[in-house]
Amino acid sequence: MTAERIPTPIQKEGVRVERVVTSGTFELDGGSWEVDNNVWLLGNDEECVVIDCSHDGAPILEAIGKRTLRAALHTHGHNDHINATGEVTGDKWTPTHLHPADRMLWDAVYPVAPDHDLEHGQRITVAGVEMEVLHTPGHSPGAVCFYVPALGIVFTGDTLFQGGPGATGRSYSDFDLIIESITEQLLTLPEDTKVLTGHGDPTTIGAEKPHRQEWIDRGH
Numbered sequence: 001m002t003a004e005r006i007p008t009p010i011q012k013e014g015v016r017v018e019r020v021v022t023s024g025t026f027e028l029d030g031g032s033w034e035v036d037n038n039v040w041l042l043g044n045d046e047e048c049v050v051i052d053c054s055h056d057g058a059p060i061l062e063a064i065g066k067r068t069l070r071a072a073l074h075t076h077g078h079n080d081h082i083n084a085t086g087e088v089t090g091d092k093w094t095p096t097h098l099h100p101a102d103r104m105l106w107d108a109v110y111p112v113a114p115d116h117d118l119e120h121g122q123r124i125t126v127a128g129v130e131m132e133v134l135h136t137p138g139h140s141p142g143a144v145c146f147y148v149p150a151l152g153i154v155f156t157g158d159t160l161f162q163g164g165p166g167a168t169g170r171s172y173s174d175f176d177l178i179i180e181s182i183t184e185q186l187l188t189l190p191e192d193t194k195v196l197t198g199h200g201d202p203t204t205i206g207a208e209k210p211h212r213q214e215w216i217d218r219g220h
Contacts, residue, residue, distance in 0.1 A: 003041065003063035006196065012150050014044040015127050017196070020063050024055030026080040028170050035080055038198055039063075040155055042148065044127040049073055050088060051146060051155050052198060054080055057087030069094045070126050073118070075157025075198060076143040077105030086110065097124075099135060102142030105172070118144050134185045138178020139166035145186065153194045154205075160186055160195055162203035164215045175219045183212065 003018035020039040025032050037054035047068040052075055053060060069092040072085055077098055082105075089096055095115035098106055106114060120135035124146075134145040136159045143166075146155040158166035160182055168175040186195075191206030 003059075006194075006202065012129060015042070015129050015151065016044065017042055017151070017153065018063055019196075020059050022055040022059060022084070024080060024083065026078060028078065036199060037080055038196070038200075040196055042126060042129070042131070043067060043070075047127055049124070049126045049131075051075065052081040052157065053083075053085040053088045055084055057084040057091070060084060060088050061091055064088075064092070068092075071116075071124065072096045073124070073146060074098045074102075074114075075145065075155065075159070076140040077102030077109075078140060078158070079105070079109050081157065081198065082106060082109055099142030099144050101137065102140050105140060105142075118142075120144075136178070136181035136185050138168060138174050138176075138181045140172050143178075143181070147189065147193075152190070152192060153196055154186065154189060155196045156186065157198040160203075160208060161197045161199065162195075162201050162208075164208070164211065164218075166198075168219075179212075179216060179219070187212065 003020050006017040018041040023036050026035045039054050040051040041048045049071045051073045072089050097116045097118050098114040099118045118133050122133040124131045129150050132147045136143050136145050139158045143159050165178045187209050189205050193205045195203045
């Protein structure tokens with residue numbers, strides 16, 4: 001599909017966010033589920049990064065076009081978020097980035113290690129815009145979010161969705177930890193921050209924040 005441009009609360013000249021939706025299977029603990037994933041691109045006409053290379057490299061590469069792909073950034077290591085990484089980065093000779101706590105998930109898909117480790121507080125710059133890495137374990141041990149203050153957006157992967165936290169009922173996940181991560185790292189962001197998720201529609205911090213206790217009650 002053609003990349004969809006996502007309006008952001010604060011515009012920075014020449015920089016844009018695009019979404020490509022791909023479909024495939026998520027596999028863990030012996031189960032398999034059909035899922036649609038959001039693949040996000042952040043950059044300008046010359047360069048970009050891709051956040052989560054899911055399922056099918058062809059539409060992702062089409063959206064990147066002739067731009068220089070500076071990095072393939074991963075919110076976590078579940079197969080549905082990394083299974084097109086080899087196709088995308090192999091074509092572009094692009095370095096891959098993953099938090100080291102999710103290496104066991106990565107290693108189940110790829111025989112070679114990611115090129116770089118992500119760490120909390122790390123800054124990554126593309127097209128003159130700075131992203132901050134937020135370590136948000138819970139959905140998986142190495143789950144991270146990418147906060148872009150200049151654009152008023154945060155890419156949350158499967159940590160926070162419209163309607164609550166990501167799933168924590170499978171291996172390596174922890175409900176109390178994901179609530180702690182969301183509370184300390186995400187709900188402290190400005191309320192008008194747009195939340196760009198790994199699946200489904202965007203939301204905002206302000207829309208989700210009042211429901212924290214509901215999530216806790218539902219989770220327990």
